[in-house]
Amino acid sequence: MARGARILEGEHTAQEILRDVRQQVRDLDDEHRLTVTLAFVVVGDNPATLQLIANKKARAEDAGLRTELHTLPADTADGEVITVIDGLNHDPGVHGILIQHHMPRYRDARRLIEAVDPAKDVDGFHTANAGLLATDVPAFVPCDALAGVHLLKEHVDPRPVGWHAVVVGDTHRTGRPSARLLLGERCTVTIAHEDTRDLADICKQADILFAATNRAGMIRAHHVKPGAAVFDLGRSRITVNGELRIVGDVRFDEVREVAGWVTPVPGGLGPVAVAMLMRNVVTACRRQKRLDARGARHAG
Template sequence: MSAVRIDGNAVAADVRANVARAVRALPGQPGLAVVLVGDDAASEVYVRNKVKATAEAGMISHHHRLPASASQSDVETLIARLNADPDVDGILLQLPLPAGLNADAAIERIDPAKDVDGLTEVSAGRLSLGKPGLRPCTPVGSVILAKRALGDNLSGKHAVVIGRSILVGKPAALLFLAENCTVTIAHSRSADLPALCRTADILVPAVGKPEMVRGDWVKPGAAVIDVGINRVPAPEKGEGKTRLVGDAHFESCAEVAGFITPVPGGVGPMTIACLLRNTVLAACARRGWPVPQDL
């Protein structure tokens, strides 16, 4: 068996196209504010990509940069200003923050109505209770990819999420539960993890351990939605070179699975696409606009 590769770039392009159509149908332009603190090189790339994608979708991008020397008060004061700005529908605080700053405290200052990352306690509570709210982008993208592979009706499927982080593992489990899946959250203390994974119709590795999941962990025909993004040495490319791999060993898993996301090019592109989608949803909720059907 050779798994069907789920093209995250193509699915993300579809989501972004839907967002752009939705924006054109709205009575005004949603606005996304991205806050970058410090000069982390990877964060600068992520922010640049988010700003570009926001503009391409027809939305207004509000880009705010603070120096690495910024205090906790500086960050929280900026967030308060963005909370009060009627032209800002979504606020994204780019992580990680420089050493010495408390990211959790800063995130909690974000108005939940503008929490397009879905990370505040209010957003997490609404997800847990099944109430409407903004959901974390990467887990939402994972569900969309699973549906693209297995169809829109995931009811009755067994989803095994490896990882219990508040960023991906727990919200992903709750989102699959909302799709009427039977959900197991596995982690480092789970007994006989490979056997547990072999029961999954949808396997979601999200632990940050390069190529941990091997082919003999996968149920034949399952969908593997690999959330891991790990940089590992690639001596074949030259001294000091690296490459990106997921939490699943792609080659061996692809021999058994029915569907699998590659790394890169799988879940990663979905994160920005779902961020744009969340910004439109936030704008509609805040401004009383009808939610476009395409979303």
């Protein structure tokens, strides 16, 4: 492979998705007087989390969605947080619920995620949605996984049938849903992780490499098959010379010299994942109101 991979910046793709979301939001308002609404539940005041939520909130509002922000102190008991979530579950005017990911260390984040109505779980983290995905039933899918497969089909191959995909990382939020989606595209899929023996040799067999470990710079040039498509789903915060930086699992400057395609961090999958989240909210609204993609009501 010639030096210099194609860099898959995600912002243009994200804007295309958001244009479609805006149109769907307008149609739902014009035809059914529906205001598509996304609620954020934030526990604590972690600056990085607050910035992430602020960015998603701004994107949602730019796409025409109404947003609600429910902020609670870090020491709020789980039962009180669940009471807030339950109120949103039963509010017909709220169509999607997003729980912050970076919970205070002592908190049982899984308990809070499981408290969300699966029909409003637009992050796709509830076990009910994970189970549906595992059995090929339409469900809400974690947005990083959606973003990776969307960029693969848009920029590399719209039908990657038979390609060998290696997913490094086996979490329920990124690695496993990515593998499930790639299987749905009829790829041949290998799931690896940090403890996989001969990891570099396995990665180097991949036509498509998804890095999803959240271990900064774990994937280097010697892990990558020349010409492979490399998608970086990792995000880590590190300090370099006193400056806080967001980096991915992939040593970008090394891998770009070997790969055929590679996503940067930040700016690669991130914008597309946020756009996918907004699309999930619109889908949630349609399903809850029993509307198909054209706005007609379902029978029954």
